[in-house]
Amino acid sequence: MTASIYLALDFPNWHTTNQFLTRHDLIGVPVKIGMELFYREGPALIEKLKQNGHSIFLDLKLHDIPTTVKKAMRNLAKLEVDMVNVHALGGSAMIQAAKQGLVEGNTRFQTKLLAVTILTSMDQTNMEQNLRLPGTLESNVLHFAKLAEQSGADGVVCSVYEANAVKNVCGNSFLTVTPGIRLVDAQDDDQKRIATPSYAKQHGASVIVVGxxxxxADSPKQAYDQIKGAWANGNR
Incomplete structure (x- = not known):
């Protein structure tokens, strides 16, 4: 069963990552591993985290020709992480190839495939100017979500503000994984479409990613527990 809250470990290496988790009593919490850390440490990182009881979302956002993505996913399937992702902009054939690679790569453990819709660092203006996509941001997210669902993905990465609409289009069992989660008094950093944990839960998020x-935070464990409480109880 996929966890509900993943902590983004955006650290440069294993030493810093392990030091943070140990010092702040966060060993065993579900985690998201991105490109910076995975490209530095490789698959051995995943094994170390799994030995410490962490569920893992491997956030590599693959985007290449279908054959390359399929072969990459065959290898990633052997790591037996909870979720991996591709960019929906890669198209239907690529998403289908990614799913096929995951299935072929491991018949005893099924990693869930997510497709990234529009990055939460983008807003309507960024999308229009940089991606040249017509229509509203939400309409594009819904287009990519439906494309992903029809191509065999198990869910999408989207902002909280599109999660309910994605569920309406793709069904309640389709995962909506939402980054850009902040506590009320936290800074926005480089995210545009952000929300609190309780807002996310109330508006269709299946899974939230916090970073x-x-x-x-001054007290990471306290902040993490506050997010867990907000997700569970709907406060702040």
Missing amino acids: RTVTQ
């Missing part, structure tokens, strides 16, 4: 609001 700097915990890792840069």
Whole structure:
């Protein structure tokens, strides 16, 4: 079963990562591993985290020709993480190939495949100017979500503000994984479409990803527990 809250470990290496988790009593919490840390440490990092009881979302956002993505996913399937992702902009054939690679790569453990819709660092203006996509931001997110669902993905990465609409289009069992989660008094950093944990839960998020609001807090454990409480109880 996929966890509900993943902590983004945006650290440069294993030593710093392990030091943070140990010092702040966060061993065993579900975590998200991005490109910076995975490209530095490789698959051995995943094994170390799993040995410490961490569920893992491997956030590599693959985007390449279908054959390359399929072969990459065959290898990633062997790591037996909870979730991995691709960019929906890669198209239907690529998403289908990614799913096929995951299935072929491991028949006893099924990693869930997510497709990234529009990055939460983008708003309507950024999307229009940089991606040249017509229509509203939400309409594009819904287009990519439906494309992903029809191509075999198990869910999408989207902002909280599109999560309910994605559920309406793709069904309640389709995962909506939402980054950009902040506590009320936290800074926005480089995210545009952000929200609190309780807002996320009330507006269709299946899974939330939290990062700097915990890792840069004065008391990371207290911040993490506050997020867990907000998700569970709907406060702040």
